[in-house]
Amino acid sequence: MARATVARRYATADGRGEFFEGDNLRSLDALVREREASVALAYLDPPFDTGRVFETQGRLAAGDGKTVAYDDRWSDRAEWLEALASRLARIRELLAPHGCVVVHVDPRTSHYVKVLMDELFGEENFVSEIIWRYRRWPAKTRNFQRVHDVMLRYRKDARCEGRWNPLYEDLAPSTKATWGTRKQRAVVDANGKRLRSTTEDVESKGVPMGDVWDIGVVAPVAKERTGYPSQKPESLLSRLITSLTDEGDLVLDPYAGSGTTAAAAWKLGRRFVTMDAGEASRDVVLARLAAIGANLRHEDHPEKTSINVKVAAA
Ligand SMILES: C[S@@+](CC[C@H](N)C(=O)[O-])C[C@H]1O[C@@H](n2cnc3c(N)ncnc32)[C@H](O)[C@@H]1O
Numbered sequence: 001m002a003r004a005t006v007a008r009r010y011a012t013a014d015g016r017g018e019f020f021e022g023d024n025l026r027s028l029d030a031l032v033r034e035r036e037a038s039v040a041l042a043y044l045d046p047p048f049d050t051g052r053v054f055e056t057q058g059r060l061a062a063g064d065g066k067t068v069a070y071d072d073r074w075s076d077r078a079e080w081l082e083a084l085a086s087r088l089a090r091i092r093e094l095l096a097p098h099g100c101v102v103v104h105v106d107p108r109t110s111h112y113v114k115v116l117m118d119e120l121f122g123e124e125n126f127v128s129e130i131i132w133r134y135r136r137w138p139a140k141t142r143n144f145q146r147v148h149d150v151m152l153r154y155r156k157d158a159r160c161e162g163r164w165n166p167l168y169e170d171l172a173p174s175t176k177a178t179w180g181t182r183k184q185r186a187v188v189d190a191n192g193k194r195l196r197s198t199t200e201d202v203e204s205k206g207v208p209m210g211d212v213w214d215i216g217v218v219a220p221v222a223k224e225r226t227g228y229p230s231q232k233p234e235s236l237l238s239r240l241i242t243s244l245t246d247e248g249d250l251v252l253d254p255y256a257g258s259g260t261t262a263a264a265a266w267k268l269g270r271r272f273v274t275m276d277a278g279e280a281s282r283d284v285v286l287a288r289l290a291a292i293g294a295n296l297r298h299e300d301h302p303e304k305t306s307i308n309v310k311v312a313a314a
Pocket of ligand 1: 024025045046069228229230255256257258261275276
């Protein structure tokens with residue numbers, strides 16, 4: 001559970017990026033009071049109810065001696081779900097009519113979260129369950145290796161057309177072997193019976209992206225690795241942001257951690273609001289964003305905003 005601190009705000013000079021330090025429930029409340037429903041994409045990667053305390057690693061841990069990143073211990077699952085529900089209720093209010101929310105959890109809790117989201121957003125607003133499949137060092141277990149997380153996507157309002165920028169993945173090797181890389185065209189006879197396809201004279205864009213995404217975890221030697229625990233790969237967030245928002249849109253992430261969503265949003269020309277209750281997160285977010293040109297300054301003391309840690313510009 002994160003400490004309940006009063007929100008402190010940091011923003012870029014042009015207002016395109018904001019970070020709220022403190023309990024995200026208060027920060028979301030402040031946003032609901034002040035802003036219109038204008039969020040195109042809200043991405044939530046909350047603590048997964050693991051019963052563990054997460055510590056900073058590597059250079060980050062050695063640097064400033066603050067080793068606790070966040071505490072994921074709860075009295076029971078109900079408490080964890082209630083905490084998530086109260087944040088999601090605020091997020092629903094902040095979403096633009098065309099907006100959507102993606103909640104990132106693991107297979108131990110995804111079924112509870114789906115029922116919760118059906119209640120909060122309506123079953124008709126469920127749009128996809130995306131499986132993030134990753135490779136990692138095999139664990140010793142008499143079970144299949146656990147190598148996926150679950151991302152549940154709901155839209156705010158089924159009557160509004162949401163943002164959609166289609167993405168493509170590579171053609172299957174068997175398709176390439178039979179048809180090459182040219183676009184295929186389905187051929188049907190006069191009775192509507194499917195005949196052998198033909199190819200057109202244009203290159204295929206690939207296969208429309210499916211809902212199982214094979215993306216590696218952030219490797220220990222990766223340039224983007226910050227030393228903050230549970231850091232998600234920027235390519236995962238870039239994929240979500242590219243397909244579900246347009247340039248200039250607002251992306252919200254109330255569980256910033258190392259600031260992956262904010263970094264990806266900034267690089268893709270989107271605006272962002274991100275939040276976290278932990279000091280280690282604040283330090284990493286400010287440093288990571290500064291390294292890519294998004295200098296977040298404390299709203300009351302812009303001149304005093306100091307950055308305690310070094311993060312490479314990935
Ligand atoms: C799983 S991590 C997020 C990791 C992030 N997606 C990344 O790529 O680095 C969850 C984060 O949520 C934060 N958090 C948990 N409860 C919170 C709360 N009530 N208010 C604000 N932040 C909270 C923790 O401090 C932690 O940094």
